[in-house]
Amino acid sequence: MSAATAQSCTAFAGHRLIASGGPRDIAGAVKAAFEAGESVLVFDDADARPVEFDLRGDLEAVLARLALPVEKEKRGPGRPRLGVTAREVTLLPRHWDWLASQPGGASVALRKLVEGTLREAEGPDRVRKGREAAYRFMTAVAGDLPGYEEATRRLFAGDAAGFEAAVAGWPEGVRDYAAGLVVA
Template identity: 70%
Template sequence: MIPNPDMDCAVFAGDRLIARGAPRAVLPAMKAASEAGEAVLAFDLATGRTVEFDLRGDLETALGRLPQVLPEAKKGPGRPKLGVTAREVTLLPRHWDWLSSQPGGASATLRKMVETALREAEGPDRIRHAREAAYRFITAMAGDLPNYEEATRMLFAGDRTAFEAAVKDWPEGVRDTALGMAELSGRNAHGR
């Protein structure tokens, strides 16, 4: 994964957390550690995926290769583009009858239904994505550490207490990053 300006990164030299923040902020520490002969890894904290920085050349050259924040598009007069995409939807005749009787018609009703479903799924989806990101991170950084398997099981069980116990002996930066990435409710293994 290539860094983008909005990314929140964590950079490790071995198992030590050496920098955290936007790509422009972490690159100097990453480059210095790499030039000192240390193995460095950077992670996108939102996804748990590794981020590939091009560290060739001096610091200014490496910083110059990072993507820049693009200025917002200038807004002119007129109606904004909504980005609507027309696609075919197959429904039974009774579904079409019901949709056509709704205020605003079929399209507006379907859009409202989709927005409602998206809002209702937001919490569970956010938790699932956070756990998947934490899993990617701990697999890369802690796959050989003690209690890795137990930590993974407790991560997906949502048992914060047991997850904390499983990772307590991990190197500080790895442990703290894993705990920060995991969305855990704090319930025990029996769901209470």
């Protein structure tokens, strides 16, 4: 992921939180820490995936590269204005028969099924994604901190109190960021 596509991100120098905000807002702090010889990691706040900054040159050059437009993906067949994309679906003959008998046809029936499933899975998906993001962040930044293994076990067990206890001795920025990802 490039820094230009991230909406909000957080930067750490070792275990110290150095900046949080949009890529342009934190670029100065990231560059300064990097030039001071610190190991800097930047994370997208949405999913804790690493965000890469091209820190070559002065701050103006770094900011100029962040402003570069992101290429739009080319769309294939379908209804591009509506965001509809045609793809292949493989089903058994009885599934096709059932879909064909539905009001509006196969496409309408499939969209309704997918939308219903998305609504049902929204809560569990949010919890799963939060845990994955917290684990991704913890592995990158907190893997050497005391209680890391216990925090990881408690994270995936869904034990919020145990997780909080396991990370209680961590540096404030690391602890709060990890906990915020779990809730998100």
